Amino acid sequence: MKPTIKDIAKEAHVSVTTVSRVLSNKNNSNSDKTSKKVRKIAQQLGYRKNTSAVELVTRTSNVLAVILTATHTNFSDEIIAGIQDQAYKNGLDVIISYAGENNAHRQFQSIKTIIERSVKGILLLALELDEKSRQLLIQSKIPYVFLSLANDKKMPFISSNDFQIGYQATKYLIDKGHKKIGLAGLDDKSFMGKQRISGYKKALSDNKLKLDSEWITTGLFTYQDGLNSMKHYGKRPQVTGVVANSDLVGVGILNQARKFGVKVPRDLAIISIDGTGLCQIVHPQLTSITQSFYEMGINGVNFLLNSKEPRRLSKFTSIKIEEREST
């Protein structure tokens, strides 16, 4: 049987109270001698705290939960790194749960499991919640924050400003002299997609450029969507520049362009949104609007730690343009 504080208490001829105080570092009130003795015996017995018991009695837990989709958002690693680092600094543990992809049931299950562990906070990564899961989450009263995906439901989030992303990316190509600019691979049903489209349109109209709705291709930010977009633009592309809505889309466009014999950047300029490592290992390297994913993770944790009462939050992290070889 695994040793408990009772065993230690017996061995050390003290009460469990004393053992508990020593082992949870309330050392302001125990003598050095006793502390040392208790710690030594705990060590000898190979004692491990039972977290369930602690959480039960203290009614708190020092765990942050991250929920993400399995959809291969290749930037989630960066966000998670930020979360982990910041959590670690604050003595918190992190547990991660994959909610399947677009599987409402699994999503619900995942959130339910998390809630039943009464974690300290929940970070939702690039996750679009269906209504039922959303109710569950709100009802739980556990602080939460969406990362990387904003939303229009008045739920707290930290993300890039997607209007700005759409605007800046487009503006960048305009400044390079392009007049026919595509926007590829985004989900025009999502809040994020709408924002980017608005930014894109605004940049065009601000510069007195007309827009052809054929230039916008929809999708779910995947590699395949990139290929499809390029096929749509054609061998003699109807656009001279394109804003790829994820790095994978960018690479897809790039590869299909190569197949078509369309030279990048000579015949087609590409600017890719995200700026993950992928941009640098393809050829030509992709110019990108780089998001501050790591920072999103950091900020997300900070927000949860300071939110005693549920409060509103809409925070944008910075974006920057990194020019590489595709423009």
Added chain:
Amino acid sequence: MKPTIKDIAKEAHVSVTTVSRVLSNKNNSNSDKTSKKVRKIAQQLGYRKNTSAVELVTRTSNVLAVILTATHTNFSDEIIAGIQDQAYKNGLDVIISYAGENNAHRQFQSIKTIIERSVKGILLLALELDEKSRQLLIQSKIPYVFLSLANDKKMPFISSNDFQIGYQATKYLIDKGHKKIGLAGLDDKSFMGKQRISGYKKALSDNKLKLDSEWITTGLFTYQDGLNSMKHYGKRPQVTGVVANSDLVGVGILNQARKFGVKVPRDLAIISIDGTGLCQIVHPQLTSITQSFYEMGINGVNFLLNSKEPRRLSKFTSIKIEEREST
């Protein structure tokens, strides 16, 4: 305050025992009428089980823990997908903890945290444990299994047969007519590295080919190691074929070769070990020894579920060669 079974009991005019039985589906012994009533009230009150309490009293948990490094992450997604799917089928929850990269302290911390939650089993992904962490893990008596990384310490693992990987990859190039074959980017200190080197050497000697130790470059399976390896091989490469020890290494070699004006596969053939999606989105697409990562995840979970008493396991999952454009 969050409702407990006591609240439900009061509301339903039954005892907590009854509520507990209903809500944990021991319905073999409760009347339908009571069950329905209890469930309805639980629903109304927005009741959520307190997992800590359950785990405390039952002394079990239905959680599997995954520990991984931040390092060679580009195949861990596949393994995790396998783990998740299989865990889900068995009604288990999965929590994931990143142990930092090569940070012994963080590794130890991570394992300690997991153990204190007394999970049902631990899956260690591509993780090389230092001695202290290893002791802790063994001492905990919790079933565990290493995935993707074999080891010589008599600890259970599921991985590919790295000797075979080294052998097959080399043999493949030999069959293509290559006589000077490099082995790039592996850690020759690790068990895995040693196995691959043995396989590589055996394939050469079986075919009466001599070996030049300059052809083996060491590293930690990173993109940068790929670049370095190619720089080492030179503009007029001393090898005509190379076995890249990870997809990232393969891409690194590819890109540096392009910079050198070395044409792949004409001047240099590349076969890459892992076979993740990356192989298909670079140009030319990389031929690969593809590992069964998803299957590793499945098998890992199954092993943990069947291991009442800690037992030995050395299981190899299948590998296959997928020919693409780089050879």
Added chain:
DNA sequence: AACAGTATTGCAATCGGTTACAAATGGTGT
């Protein structure tokens, strides 16, 4: 030596569930 004041320690209740065992209830056959 007595006493106040402070530093340590221990008692016992508590967190929210589960479960062995006992008690109550209900149905059946005679």
Added chain:
DNA sequence: ACACCATTTGTAACCGATTGCAATACTGTT
């Protein structure tokens, strides 16, 4: 009406920690 057994329900102990409060042990002062 009663014995008998099966079904359903309840009582109370327990899991392993934390913590308010009371009890005890020390310390220095007069």
